[in-house]
Amino acid sequence: MSMRSISSGTSRVFSDAWPAVTSISALILAWEAYVQFSGISPTALSAPSRVLIQGFEQREALASHTLATLQATLFGFSCSLCAAFLFSLLLDFFRPLRRALFPVFIITQTLPLVAIAPLVVLWFGFGLTPKIVLVALVTFFPMLVALVQGFESTDRDIEALLASMGASRRRIFVAARLPSALPYFFAGLRISITYAVVGAIFAEYAGAVRGLGIYILNAKNNFRPDLVLAAVFVSATLTLCLFGATVLLQRLAMPWARIAEFKP
């Protein structure tokens, strides 16, 4: 792809982001005004300006905890992606497995995170492992469903055509079913990446050495709502960045889906 299309893409991202930036700014201004004029105690609700200043003072601690969370998120999510892809292959090539395994996967989705997180920490300790497990647990199923659905969305005519050409089952999968699943895959990716961050923070909250979750817990126990909010801002920003990265990845992986931009 050309430089031009990348830069035209980014400028479009900015023009698309405009309304969101405006509404969020308005919200923050209103909040600041409310805290300034209502006289509410800063231990109950801190003004955004205070959150910003305190957060900036704590920037080194925040950064190192954020890095830990990011690491857990990305590791866990990668594991979950690999597992989801392997299982989606299995389910696609051996159809009967679907009826056997899907109920099991659905059950894993009904487990409440609040109950599971402490158990996972109990089993795997305070290191990286429980976070990876928890992130994988919350993102595996959405990714698996997205992939299986994506494979199923393949145009029957394209498959019949490939078969008439003498293509093997594997060939049909690679040439037709895999690319057909891409839009579903990326839709699943966008949803799951937000779950992944929440999953990691939950795991840390249940017990960890480092990470935004444990930072939030400590700040709360020290009656520092400003620092709790600072950590929340950071995690929201982190989620947004990861979300943006998946959007960018999709644009790179599916150039045919945005050709309307430079249609002759």
Added chain:
Amino acid sequence: MSKARLELRSVSKRFDDLEVLADVSLSVQPGEFVSILGPSGAGKSTILQLLTGALRYDGGSILCDGAPLESDSHRFAFMPQRDALMPWRRIIDNATLGLEVQGMSRAAAREKVQPLFAEFGLAGFERHYPSQLSGGMRQRVALLRTVVQQRSMLLLDEPFGALDALTRAKMQRWLSGMWTRHDWTVLLITHDVREAVLLSDRIYVLSPRPASILRHYDIPLPHPRPPAGDATLPAIEADILQTLLTLEE
């Protein structure tokens, strides 16, 4: 008569309790353009699926160049009812699909297909994606993808069915010209009586389901046929139309 490229003898096919083909016999000689006309749902696409090996027939026999057709021989190049272009492949890579499946490298396949783009009216569109092309151009890509496979016969399932009337008329003339210049053997499925009459050496008319061959028409006129050239063409067209209309009653 020489050995037929394709011969169906009393072929029958049923899906569970739905009898689709009752008794279909037809033949296509090398270099011939043969059409099958029939009401919707008669089983026209089913006949092509038997030939591509996607389905097995229940009774009768199918011979290709005198020998029984093996279901995994892939003797024919097939163009499905909708164009079935892959949206994620560029036009040139859609055109090379069949060659790649046959084991040719993508680079070699591109080299082989490239010179045909001009003749198919697609020059300059090699690097485009299918969604950037008009309906008529997409059909030409699909046809290009079909002919480059260099199989012994082309199976075309209503190639122009989805086009507007004007584009369809243009594409029919274009196909007629292409067929005259190349040594293609074609079996065409169509709903369009005029299309069949304009293009074919022989036309088979199918009865409604369960299908058998109701009549066939030989049209021994030279190609390409001018739209208002010969008085026999409209006469045959009217006759076939009459046959199809009485079927409906």
